[in-house]
Amino acid sequence: MYNIQKFYQAADAADAIRALQEDPEAIIISGGSDVLIKIREGKFAGCALVSIHGIKELEGVSMEADGTIVIGPATTFSHVTNHAIVQEHIPMLGNAVDQAGGPQLRNIGTIGGNVCNGATSADSASSLFALNAVLVLTGPDGIREVPIQEFYTGPGRTVRDHAEVLTAIKIRKEDYADFGGHYIKYGKRNAMEIATMGCACMAKLSADKQQVEEMRLAYGVAAPTPIRCTAVEAKAKGMKIGKELYELVGAGALEEVNPRTSWRASREFRLQLVEELAKRALKQAIAYAGGEADA
Amino acid sequence: MLRIIKMTVNNKEVELAVDDRESLLDTLRNRLGLTSVKKGCEVGECGACTVLVDGEAIDSCIYLAMWAEGRHILTVEGLKGPNGELSQIQQAFVEEAAVQCGFCTPGLIMTAVEIVGTGKRYNREELRKMISGHLCRCTGYENILNAMERIVEEVYSVTSLN
Numbered sequence: 001m002y003n004i005q006k007f008y009q010a011a012d013a014a015d016a017i018r019a020l021q022e023d024p025e026a027i028i029i030s031g032g033s034d035v036l037i038k039i040r041e042g043k044f045a046g047c048a049l050v051s052i053h054g055i056k057e058l059e060g061v062s063m064e065a066d067g068t069i070v071i072g073p074a075t076t077f078s079h080v081t082n083h084a085i086v087q088e089h090i091p092m093l094g095n096a097v098d099q100a101g102g103p104q105l106r107n108i109g110t111i112g113g114n115v116c117n118g119a120t121s122a123d124s125a126s127s128l129f130a131l132n133a134v135l136v137l138t139g140p141d142g143i144r145e146v147p148i149q150e151f152y153t154g155p156g157r158t159v160r161d162h163a164e165v166l167t168a169i170k171i172r173k174e175d176y177a178d179f180g181g182h183y184i185k186y187g188k189r190n191a192m193e194i195a196t197m198g199c200a201c202m203a204k205l206s207a208d209k210q211q212v213e214e215m216r217l218a219y220g221v222a223a224p225t226p227i228r229c230t231a232v233e234a235k236a237k238g239m240k241i242g243k244e245l246y247e248l249v250g251a252g253a254l255e256e257v258n259p260r261t262s263w264r265a266s267r268e269f270r271l272q273l274v275e276e277l278a279k280r281a282l283k284q285a286i287a288y289a290g291g292e293a294d295a
Numbered sequence: 296m297l298r299i300i301k302m303t304v305n306n307k308e309v310e311l312a313v314d315d316r317e318s319l320l321d322t323l324r325n326r327l328g329l330t331s332v333k334k335g336c337e338v339g340e341c342g343a344c345t346v347l348v349d350g351e352a353i354d355s356c357i358y359l360a361m362w363a364e365g366r367h368i369l370t371v372e373g374l375k376g377p378n379g380e381l382s383q384i385q386q387a388f389v390e391e392a393a394v395q396c397g398f399c400t401p402g403l404i405m406t407a408v409e410i411v412g413t414g415k416r417y418n419r420e421e422l423r424k425m426i427s428g429h430l431c432r433c434t435g436y437e438n439i440l441n442a443m444e445r446i447v448e449e450v451y452s453v454t455s456l457n
């Protein structure tokens with residue numbers, strides 16, 4: 001038996017918002033793979049839950065007329081990975097969430113829960129940062145759209161107000177079209193592991209595939225929140241593909257991160273990962289964008 | 296608080312009172328007597344409690360019973376034939392000696408049901424990833440993979456003939 005004081009199953013998002021307003025202490029639960037563990041550990045023991053599990057309007061992936069991809073936050077990791085729209089347009093994200101936990105967890109854990117937990121190690125986070133994802137928050141006062149770069153405020157903390165529900169994750173066409181992207185998770189095991197470091201890189205190339213027109217570099221676990229390395233992104237713009245570019249990106253990334261020492265890994269080791277994963281992810285992103293990465 | 300839920304368990308409709316704090320694992324074991332569903336780590340890491348919910352393998356220890364409302368649950372008890380025969384998947388586990396202490400076996404069998412349900416052929420490396428949500432503390436993974444490979448091949452060759 002879980003140590004839960006109150007349980008409320010919401011019928012839809014509006015019902016969940018109302019229930020959250022009524023109980024200022026209530027915790028929102030979606031897939032449950034993080035919240036139930038925290039109850040078991042005692043951190044959330046005796047909590048009141050508002051469940052948004054199984055609310056159909058929050059599930060699924062679709063594309064709007066202008067090419068914007070809309071991901072329902074209650075879509076499970078495995079459904080994100082296996083969705084045709086994700087596979088065709090944003091395979092980096094599908095690949096990223098396919099590395100969270102294990103197969104059974106990916107059948108219950110949701111992409112929205114992964115984001116709303118506010119963990120820097122979330123497997124979806126660095127890819128969503130690179131994709132400039134926009135989070136749609138619905139609350140008592142209406143709907144607001146928050147760029148994911150402004151969503152995280154610290155470890156486990158986000159700008160989501162208590163009674164707000166994440167109702168959609170949007171990715172605009174200009175943020176995925178013509179880009180190659182790759183996510184690398186570094187962990188000690190291949191499964192059931194929390195990332196020691198996550199790195200997502202996207203590259204858009206010139207027509208002759210010789211130069212980088214635009215590069216995006218994002219990390220999880222390189223700082224208290226997921227981050228983008230905007231300074232090195234600006235420097236990489238227009239550069240010719242080759243060793244000089246990789247060295248610049250690897251070294252530049254080091255200037256923008258601030259990893260910590262934890263029981264999983266030391267700051268020094270994480271800094272090595274930051275540099276090396278940037279190079280590897282960039283090369284793969286270039287290859288996916290149709291370029292010759294080792295040219 | 297006790298609440299009434301309706302669900303389909305092993306192809307039979309059941310209606311029962313469950314506590315809104317209990318996991319599906321507790322409901323299946325304690326209220327329905329389905330003890331093939333093992334209680335292992337209780338934090339979704341070992342896979343011993345794996346069951347299928349609407350055809351997808353989940354850890355029933357981190358799934359609230361309340362969420363099973365209206366859903367189809369399948370456990371190893373639901374696999375047996377009309378005269379108590381083993382399913383093809385269970386037979387493969389027996390023949391490949393993929394069972395040692397047996398604690399992880401029911402969970403692995405349910406994952407195998409999910410895998411063969413896709414009708415796709417998977418190589419050993421893919422299967423390795425697909426069973427990575429299960430821990431076998433006897434470390435009998437090689438024989439488990441042999442059984443998985445065998446059953447995937449058997450089912451694939453039959454479905455591809457059709």
